Amino acid sequence: ILVGNVNSGGQDPVSLALDEKSLAGTQLSVINQAQDPSQGGGVPNLTSFLVGSSGALTPVTRSTVSFPAQSIPFEAVASPSGKFLFTVESNVGGTLNSYSIGVGGRFVLNNSVSPPLGSHFMGIAVHPALRAIYVAVPDTHLIEIYTYNTQGALAYHGSVNNPGQGVGWLAVSSGGYRLYSAESGSNSVTMYDLTESKYLKPVQLQHLTLKPGGSPANIKVSAGNTFLYVLGLDETGSGNSYLHAINTGNLLS
Numbered sequence: 001i002l003v004g005n006v007n008s009g010g011q012d013p014v015s016l017a018l019d020e021k022s023l024a025g026t027q028l029s030v031i032n033q034a035q036d037p038s039q040g041g042g043v044p045n046l047t048s049f050l051v052g053s054s055g056a057l058t059p060v061t062r063s064t065v066s067f068p069a070q071s072i073p074f075e076a077v078a079s080p081s082g083k084f085l086f087t088v089e090s091n092v093g094g095t096l097n098s099y100s101i102g103v104g105g106r107f108v109l110n111n112s113v114s115p116p117l118g119s120h121f122m123g124i125a126v127h128p129a130l131r132a133i134y135v136a137v138p139d140t141h142l143i144e145i146y147t148y149n150t151q152g153a154l155a156y157h158g159s160v161n162n163p164g165q166g167v168g169w170l171a172v173s174s175g176g177y178r179l180y181s182a183e184s185g186s187n188s189v190t191m192y193d194l195t196e197s198k199y200l201k202p203v204q205l206q207h208l209t210l211k212p213g214g215s216p217a218n219i220k221v222s223a224g225n226t227f228l229y230v231l232g233l234d235e236t237g238s239g240n241s242y243l244h245a246i247n248t249g250n251l252l253s
Helices: 248-252
Strands: 013-019 027-032 045-051 057-059 073-078 084-089 096-101 107-113 124-126 132-137 142-148 154-161 167-172 178-183 188-193 203-209 214-221 227-234 242-247
Touching: 027 073, 045 073, 073 124, 084 124, 107 154, 124 167, 132 154, 132 167, 142 167, 154 203, 167 214, 178 214, 188 214, 188 227
Parallel strands: 013 073
Antiparallel strands: 013 027, 027 045, 045 057, 073 084, 084 096, 096 107, 124 132, 132 142, 142 154, 167 178, 178 188, 188 203, 214 227, 227 242
């Protein structure tokens, strides 16, 4: 049953972040990338909506955060506490940004950081229990690790090598024990151990090459960490787009 629909608040929406612990109530935030060449005059932005008990969306007044015109905002994720929202820009010179979410659902910028060892970020994932953030830096084959304090301020902690080419999308298991990455250039996925202190220095467990033809993009891990789902996009014109389902237990076999 369709509950309703609202304008996304911009052009070319590409990412959703659901925050069910926001001080304003359940809140859905949208990244409008404004990169679609068929739509002109748009400004990339972040905007937000409150989610009613029926699922209907109500725009948060004055919640829109505009990015510079040359920016390519890529993804948004909420912190496990519901207090903060993190966004990442994938253009050269783009930043990882931390916002506090106020009582009314509006965003207040805490700080922004640039990749110290690369030109641009891509995918982002947050640890579900600890104040750690993982961000892909494709041109240096790295995943960078950031921490944030109780006020939401970001700080660079370190990085871990990625064995693939073009690391982009990231996902963390619900228990916080595993980090997964998808690498479009090498058509592969990688699994890292985050147990105990390794959440700040991930240890690679396995690197797996996928079925040829699809370029891996968005990835999701099941709630029980049993399966990893990888979207493989056709970038060759052959029509071979895939949705890979991987048994994570078999990754170590």
